[in-house]
């Protein structure tokens with residue numbers, strides 16, 4: 533569990549304990565992070581931040597090649613800047629972790645209006661232009677990128693189905709952590725890093741999700757790494773965690789089963805170093821939990837298999853995109869047999885067995901077990 537504050541000191545929350553701290557409660561070994569790597573990451577982050585703010589404010593002159601005029605600014609702004617720099621910082625640090633360790637990872641972002649940060653990241657790594665060739669990597673494409681954001685007929689201010697790689701429509705706060713656990717269950721190879729806004733943390737579903745360690749099994753499930761983005765605000769209003777002391781936050785989270793590590797500061801160079809240290813050490817700690825996953829050899833073999841599968845899938849998608857450059861007509865997936873979908877389950881607690889999840893049983897057999905009329909209470 534890591535908290536980060538890359539913004540200004542709010543005088544509350546992590547701000548009460550000045551400077552950067554890495555909790556001694558994190559025994560995992562952090563990865564090396566050279567000055568050159570950090571400078572490269574900071575340059576990528578600056579570009580992502582520029583693209584993010586350009587999407588929010590600009591409708592023309594996206595590279596500011598001429599002096600800014602009022603007609604370059606969108607007439608109606610939607611979304612806000614608050615969370616995006618933190619999301620982009622974690623994005624680039626996770627990418628470095630993946631490149632260094634081949635760790636399978638999923639990034640879930642909960643805080644409000646973080647969409648432009650993820651779109652900026654996909655544009656910078658080339659995925660956006662690959663899927664939407666009209667949003668090309670030149671000034672004309674950039675112009676379209678900034679115009680489409682939060683405009684009628686364009687894309688929303690949260691992560692949406694149009695965002696490359698997204699698995700769930702955003703917009704409604706509260707479900708980040710429970711989705712992270714859902715992805716990690718029965719997926720022992722996976723690291724799910726999940727950013728939670730301090731505003732989102734006040735929603736009912738998220739407040740209840742802190743209990744997840746009770747349901748995660750290190751031997752069978754992947755690692756869930758929640759990252760509480762404690763910027764002190766929900767849009768413009770103060771947050772409860774933002775007004776709490778570090779000690780109170782630590783006590784609360786530790787009572788739910790999490791081991792809190794605090795990173796705070798307003799100097800990007802230092803925060804990047806400390807945040808990378810915290811994330812990679814936490815990942816190492818989770819992998820070293822007693823009973824965690826399979827042996828290193830088995831893990832490596834599984835990773836290789838999954839990479840081969842992904843390569844095959846990418847090749848199939850590339851063939852499809854070549855035939856359909858607009859990228860709008862996705863390949864249709866074969867539907868499952870209708871009798872196998874939404875099967876009612878008999879009353880009583882479900883027991884998750886060892887090994888792979890299995891398809892639900894035959895609908896008629898399950899129906900026969902139900903009380904008369906087939907109603908499930």
Ligand SMILES: Cc1ncc(C[n+]2csc(CCOP(=O)(O)OP(=O)(O)O)c2C)c(N)n1
Pocket residue numbers: 613614615616642643644645703704705706728729730731732733735763765766767768771
């Ligand atoms: C369930 C729900 N309630 C309210 C909103 C409206 N809303 C959008 S962003 C936001 C603030 C979220 O705060 P935080 O997660 O801390 O993000 P930050 O403002 O720091 O970027 C709110 C209340 C929403 N999207 N979903």
Ligand SMILES: [Mg+2]
Pocket residue numbers: 614643729730731761762763764765766767771
């Ligand atoms: Mg916030």
